[in-house]
Amino acid sequence: MQKPQEIVLAEPRGFCAGVDRAIEIVERAIAKFGAPIYVRHEIVHNTYVVNDLKAKGAIFIEDLDEVPPGATLIFSAHGVSRAVQDEARARGFTIFDATCPLVTKVHVEVAKLAKEGYEFIMIGHKGHPEVEGTMGQLDHGIHLVEDVADVARVQPAQTEKLAVVTQTTLSVDDAAEITAAVRARFPSIREPKQQDICYATQNRQDAVKLLSPQVDLVIVVGSPTSSNSNRLRELAARLGTPAYMIDSVDELRHEWFDGISRVGLTAGASAPEVLVQAVITRIKELGAVAVRKLDGIKETVKFPLPKGLKLDTATGLEITERPPETGPGGH
Numbered sequence: 001m002q003k004p005q006e007i008v009l010a011e012p013r014g015f016c017a018g019v020d021r022a023i024e025i026v027e028r029a030i031a032k033f034g035a036p037i038y039v040r041h042e043i044v045h046n047t048y049v050v051n052d053l054k055a056k057g058a059i060f061i062e063d064l065d066e067v068p069p070g071a072t073l074i075f076s077a078h079g080v081s082r083a084v085q086d087e088a089r090a091r092g093f094t095i096f097d098a099t100c101p102l103v104t105k106v107h108v109e110v111a112k113l114a115k116e117g118y119e120f121i122m123i124g125h126k127g128h129p130e131v132e133g134t135m136g137q138l139d140h141g142i143h144l145v146e147d148v149a150d151v152a153r154v155q156p157a158q159t160e161k162l163a164v165v166t167q168t169t170l171s172v173d174d175a176a177e178i179t180a181a182v183r184a185r186f187p188s189i190r191e192p193k194q195q196d197i198c199y200a201t202q203n204r205q206d207a208v209k210l211l212s213p214q215v216d217l218v219i220v221v222g223s224p225t226s227s228n229s230n231r232l233r234e235l236a237a238r239l240g241t242p243a244y245m246i247d248s249v250d251e252l253r254h255e256w257f258d259g260i261s262r263v264g265l266t267a268g269a270s271a272p273e274v275l276v277q278a279v280i281t282r283i284k285e286l287g288a289v290a291v292r293k294l295d296g297i298k299e300t301v302k303f304p305l306p307k308g309l310k311l312d313t314a315t316g317l318e319i320t321e322r323p324p325e326t327g328p329g330g331h
Contacts, residue, residue, distance in 0.1 A: 002258070003257060004217075004260050004283055004286055005288060005289060006261065006290040007265055007280055007292070008262055009276075009291065009294065010204070010210070010294060010296065011294050011296030012297060013204060013207065013267040013276065014271055014272065014273050014276060015272060016200030017299070017302055018101065018198070018200070018269075019044045019270050020303075021100070021305065022077035022098040022100070023043065025096055025306065026039060028305070029072055029074060030057045033072050033094070034057075035057025036057050036071075037071075038058075038059050038060075038071050038072065038073045038093075039075075040060075040073065040084065041060070041062060041080075041129050042076060043058070043077060043098060044077050045078075045225040045226040046223045046226060046272070047223045047247050048271075048274075048275055049272060064084070064087050069091070069092065070092070070093075072095075073094065075088075075098055076098060077100045077103070077270075078100075078103065079099040079100070080133045082136055084136070096306050096308065098306075100168070100198070101303050102199075103133070106196050109163075110134060110138065111138075113161075113163050114137075117161050118161045118190070119141040119163075120162070121145055121156070121163075121164045121165075121189070122134060122135060122167070123145055123164065123165070124144060124146070124167030125146060126144060130167050130168065130169065134167070141157070143156060145178060148178055148181045152181075159186055159188070163190040163191070164179060164191055165196055167227070168197055168201060169231065169269075170201070170231065171235060173235075199301065200301075201231070203299065204268070204269060205231065205235055206297075208232050209235065209239065212235075212240070212264065214262065215241060216260045216262050216263070217242050217256060217262075217263050217264065218241050218263075218265075218266070219243075219246060219263060220246070220268065221247075221265070221266070221268065221271045221275045223247050223268075223270070224245070226271070228269050230245065232245075232268060233245040241264070249278040252282055265283075
C-alpha cells in the first residue's frame with residue numbers, strides 16, 4: 001500500500017495576531033499579579049493552549065459568580081456582551097480585555113449605528129461566544145441569521161435603517177452567499193466599509209484553496225470548538241479533497257494515509273505551531289520524506305496590549321501600575 005511521500009504546508013497557518021495578543025495578555029497578567037488569573041470563557045478555542053495556561057495559573061470560568069472579589073479577570077478573544085462588562089465592573093474586578101481588536105471594531109460599529117437608530121442583521125453561528133458578545137452589545141434590534149433560509153424568515157421592526165454585521169471567523173464564501181441573500185431582500189441595507197471577516201480567517205481560507213488541488217488529503221490542526229478551523233476543513237472537503245480536523249497528533253489515523261502520496265497540512269488561527277510540528281513528525285514516521293511550504297501572504301499585523309500590561313519602551317521593563325479598577329482596557 002502506498003504511503004505518503006510529501007507533506008505540503010499551507011502558508012499562512014496557525015496563530016493570528018489576535019490570538020498572539022490574547023495569550024500574551026494572560027501570560028503577562030499571571031507574571032505581574034500572580035496566579036490565579038481568571039479568564040471568562042476559553043481565551044482562544046484550542047485545547048492545548050487552554051491546558052498550557054491552566055498549568056501556568058489561569059482559571060477559566062463561564063459565570064462571573066465563580067470569580068472571587070478583588071480578582072483579576074480577563075475577557076476572552078471572542079468578546080463579551082455589555083451585560084458581562086457591566087457586571088464585571090460592578091463587582092470591582094481588575095479587568096483586562098483580550099477581545100480581538102477586529103471583534104471590538106464590530107462592537108464599536110454596532111454601538112455607533114444603534115445610536116443612529118439602526119437595526120442589525122448578524123450573520124453567524126448561534127451560541128458561538130463571539131456572536132453572543134456582538135449581539136449582546138444591544139438589548140434589542142439585532143437579528144441572527146445562520147444561513148440563506150434564515151434571511152427569508154427574519155423580521156426587523158423597520159427596514160429604512162438596517163445594517164449587516166458578520167462573525168469574524170466565518171467561511172468567506174458562505175458569508176458572501178448569505179450577504180447576497182440579505183442584500184436581495186433588503187436592497188438598501190448598510191454594509192461595513194471593510195468586510196467583518198478577519199484578515200487571518202480570509203488568508204487561511206485562501207491558502208487552503210491553493211493547497212487542496214495539489215494534495216490527496218488535507219489535515220487541519222484545530223479544536224472542535226474553533227469556528228475558523230472547522231471552516232478550513234469544510235472548505236477543503238468542498239473543493240473535493242478528503243479532509244480531517246484533529247486536536248492533537250494522537251487523533252491521526254493510519255488508514256487515512258493509505259494510497260495517499262501528498263498530504264496537505266494547515267492549522268486554524270488558534271492552533272499553535274508546536275502541534276503542526278508534531279503532526280509533521282508523525283507523518284514522516286509513516287514514510288513521508290519531503291516537506292514543502294507553499295508561498296503565501298506574510299502576515300505582519302500586530303495588535304497593542306492593553307494599558308497596564310505594556311513594556312516601558314525606554315527601559316524595557318514592565319510598567320507596574322495597576323490598571324484602573326473601573327473598566328476594561330484594550331479597546
